[in-house]
Amino acid sequence: MMNILGKFKAKLAVGTAVLAMSAVPVIPASMGGIAIVYAAESVNLQVENPGLLPTNPFYFLKSFSRKTQQALTINTIKKVDLELEILNQKAAEIQRLYGIMPDNTDALINALGLYQYNINNLKNLSAKFGSVSRDSNFDNLAVKLVSYSVNHLELFDEMKTAADIQFKEKLNNLQEDLSVIMASAIQVEGADKFANQFLNVLGGLSDDAIKELRAVEIIDYFSQQLPADSSEKQ
Numbered sequence: 001m002m003n004i005l006g007k008f009k010a011k012l013a014v015g016t017a018v019l020a021m022s023a024v025p026v027i028p029a030s031m032g033g034i035a036i037v038y039a040a041e042s043v044n045l046q047v048e049n050p051g052l053l054p055t056n057p058f059y060f061l062k063s064f065s066r067k068t069q070q071a072l073t074i075n076t077i078k079k080v081d082l083e084l085e086i087l088n089q090k091a092a093e094i095q096r097l098y099g100i101m102p103d104n105t106d107a108l109i110n111a112l113g114l115y116q117y118n119i120n121n122l123k124n125l126s127a128k129f130g131s132v133s134r135d136s137n138f139d140n141l142a143v144k145l146v147s148y149s150v151n152h153l154e155l156f157d158e159m160k161t162a163a164d165i166q167f168k169e170k171l172n173n174l175q176e177d178l179s180v181i182m183a184s185a186i187q188v189e190g191a192d193k194f195a196n197q198f199l200n201v202l203g204g205l206s207d208d209a210i211k212e213l214r215a216v217e218i219i220d221y222f223s224q225q226l227p228a229d230s231s232e233k234q
Contacts, residue, residue, distance in 0.1 A: 043155045045148075047092035054093060054111045055101075063114075070121075077137050080125050081144070087118040088148050091155060098159055105167055112170050119177045126184035134188065142185050146198050149178050 052062045066086050073079050094111045101107060132138055156171040163171060 043095065043151050043158065045088055045092045045095060045151055045155070047089055050089060050092035050096045053097055054114055055097065055107050076125065076128050076132050077141060080122065081141055083118050083122050083125065084141075084144055084148055087115065087122065087152075090115045090118060091148075091152050094159075095155060102162065105164060109167060109170055112174060116174060116177075119174060119181070122181050123177060126181045129184050129188040132188075138188075143200075145182065145185055149182050150198070152178060 052059050069082060070079070070086075073082050090111070094108065094115060097104070097108055097111055153175055156175055160168050160171050
């Protein structure tokens with residue numbers, strides 16, 4: 001009997017092949033023959049205005065407001081949803097910082113550290129996925145998790161093209177953490193349903209983005225986090 005990892009990869013292999021049929025190969029740049037070079041601003045995080053950035057002396061007010069929301073949110077699904085929203089806002093802050101000061105490594109690493117805080121919260125919450133009801137609320141949460149994770153993985157990939165060793169290592173670690181969270185959701189949501197959600201996210205991108213999207217690499221990020229003998233949770 002095929003385990004969840006095998007089912008997931010098989011489903012995605014078919015889906016990504018369909019997407020690839022309409023894609024135009026991207027001419028490689030300098031990263032092992034598979035690099036994609038385009039501005040980090042091209043990733044649409046669906047945040048119209050990131051507001052105060054971590055470099056602003058009044059950023060602590062923004063952090064205080066977020067921590068208050070976190071403290072007042074009890075339900076597991078709602079807590080995960082809130083953490084995802086804050087995580088996406090912080091990704092938008094990183095994107096904006098990178099756009100205006102791409103050479104300020106200290107400021108960017110500090111912003112990534114703030115992002116890491118919410119990643120850690122999500123990792124802890126993902127351990128509870130197996131105990132929550134798998135209803136429409138969880139399905140909607142899984143869709144949001146897929147959408148945000150794909151965008152963040154792509155954003156960090158783009159930022160790595162000009163990153164120094166320390167910065168690149170930090171980005172790699174964050175991508176691995178995102179993969180761990182997605183792997184937890186795959187085991188709860190089921191390989192077929194989660195794969196369909198992932199493919200819907202890819203299919204909803206613009207034609208140009210699909211042409212440049214390294215879908216197989218993104219899949220590998222989180223499929224490596226699934227144990228080879230893992231099975232879907234009932």
